Amino acid sequence: MEEITLDFETTDEKKLAFEPHKFKKSQFKPIGAHIIVYGMSFDVRITTSGILLPNDDMKSAGIRPRWGKIYKIGAENKDPDLYEELWVMVSHGRWTRGIDIEDETGKKTLRRVDPSDILLASDEQVYDETFSDKVY
Numbered sequence: 001m002e003e004i005t006l007d008f009e010t011t012d013e014k015k016l017a018f019e020p021h022k023f024k025k026s027q028f029k030p031i032g033a034h035i036i037v038y039g040m041s042f043d044v045r046i047t048t049s050g051i052l053l054p055n056d057d058m059k060s061a062g063i064r065p066r067w068g069k070i071y072k073i074g075a076e077n078k079d080p081d082l083y084e085e086l087w088v089m090v091s092h093g094r095w096t097r098g099i100d101i102e103d104e105t106g107k108k109t110l111r112r113v114d115p116s117d118i119l120l121a122s123d124e125q126v127y128d129e130t131f132s133d134k135v136y
Contacts, residue, residue, distance in 0.1 A: 020100035020107055025072070028103075033077035035115050037068030037088065038108040039125075040095065065089050065119055067126055071110055081121060088113070089120040 030036050046052050070086045082088070094117035098109035120126075 020102040022102045025103045025105070028072055030072050030074035030112070032074045033115060034074040035077065035082065035088075035113050035118075036071045036073075036110050037090070037095070037113055038071050038110050040066045040068040040090075040098075040109075040111060042066070065092050066095070068095070068111065068113065069125070071108070077115060079115065082115070082118070087122045087125055088118045089126070090114075091117040091119060 067087055067089050070084050073082055090113045095111040095113045098111050100109050
């Protein structure tokens with residue numbers, strides 16, 4: 001019986017599990033009509049009246065919509081009101097877990113959102129005025 005050997009390229013550079021995936025933004029293409037966002041904040045916040053709002057810990061605490069900036073839009077999404085770099089407010093919990101990436105603009109955490117759960121859109125980053133600027 002003949003022994004088969006496979007030659008794999010060996011490299012000294014290995015990606016650790018916690019390191020971000022590295023690629024160019026032009027190489028990234030969402031499937032279908034999916035929308036990919038980044039810049040969502042999940043920090044504990046405090047309201048102007050002093051009420052502590054916990055982060056989203058997958059429980060009922062911290063329930064609220066979040067703002068995210070569109071990174072890429074799938075080719076099948078034909079909504080003319082949505083485009084890259086637009087800030088969108090997404091219904092609570094209507095996003096996926098994040099994946100850390102690093103592209104030519106820096107490190108980001110990307111999430112997929114459901115286009116039907118986008119509530120608002122803005123050309124500029126929106127700060128919710130009902131919250132103070134304290135972030136923990």
